[in-house]
Amino acid sequence: MFRVPFLVALALCVAFGLGIASAVQALKTTVGFGVIALGPWTAFPNAQTASADPYARAHRARQGRLLYGGAEGLQFIASVDSxxxxxxxxxxxEIAGQTPVARFWTLYMTDLQDRTLTAAPELPTAxxxxxxxxxxxxxxxxxxxxAAQPGNWLALTAAGPFRLVLTLLDTPTAGSSGLIDLGMPAIRKLGCGSHA
Incomplete structure (x- = not known):
């Protein structure tokens, strides 16, 4: 007598559970569609505009981040080297090369959950x-x-994988379609462990 309603309820729970889990995973995996890759750097130029796809809108709502206008800024992320x-x-x-034209840019490191990596106050992380x-x-x-290095140096103090985030502010790059012609700095591995 209760077998059919129980099976219906079980099927609905499984369907809703899998649907919610897949939606959350999709939001964690991507910022949206329209990614542009320039070497190891990737950017989503439409993610912060009115023409953003539903995944990009849901992603930025979930993150609760300040949005840049179409020509205000563009964020590049690298999770791999060149x-x-x-x-x-x-x-x-070593990151070497020229940054795209911008009035101001920032570079910092995050973990894979987009939490900014920090170190002791005397160590540079950005x-x-x-x-x-x-x-x-x-x-x-x-x-x-x-280990400390001469010149421009960022301290790697946390263990595990990390990402680099390069944000260009007040740049003509953000509002143009010429992103493919941009030159981005290369990221070259110098060594690991005792060879670093």
Whole structure:
């Protein structure tokens, strides 16, 4: 007598549970459609605009982050080096090249859950265009390692994989369709463990 209602309730619970779980996983996995990859760096130029797809809108609502206008800013994320290997805090890296034209840019590191990596107050974990040292031709060299380095250096103190987040503010790049022609800095692994 209660077998049919029980099976219907069980089927509904399984269907709703799997539907909710798949939606949450989709929001964790992607920011949306329309990704642009430039070497190891990826960006979602439409994620913060009125024409964003439903996944991008749900993702930014879930994250609760400040949104940039169409021509205000663009965020690039790298979770692999230029050779395609995942970024690991046990290794040392060098970021070398020119950043795209922007009035101001920031570079910092996060874990895979988008939590900003922190260290002791005296250790640098972020750089910006005003504090970074540039060469005469605008090329920048940034070292990422656990051991202190001369010049531009970011301290890797946490263990495990991490991401680099490069945010360009007040840049003509964000409002243009010429993103494919951009040159982004390369990320080169220098070594791991005792070779870092």
């Amino acid at each position: 050779a395609g290997a995942p970024l690991e805090a046990a290794c040392a890296y 750089l910006n265009s005003w504090t970074a040292l540039h060469e005469g031709d605008g090329v920048i060299h940034i070292r990422l390692s656990a």
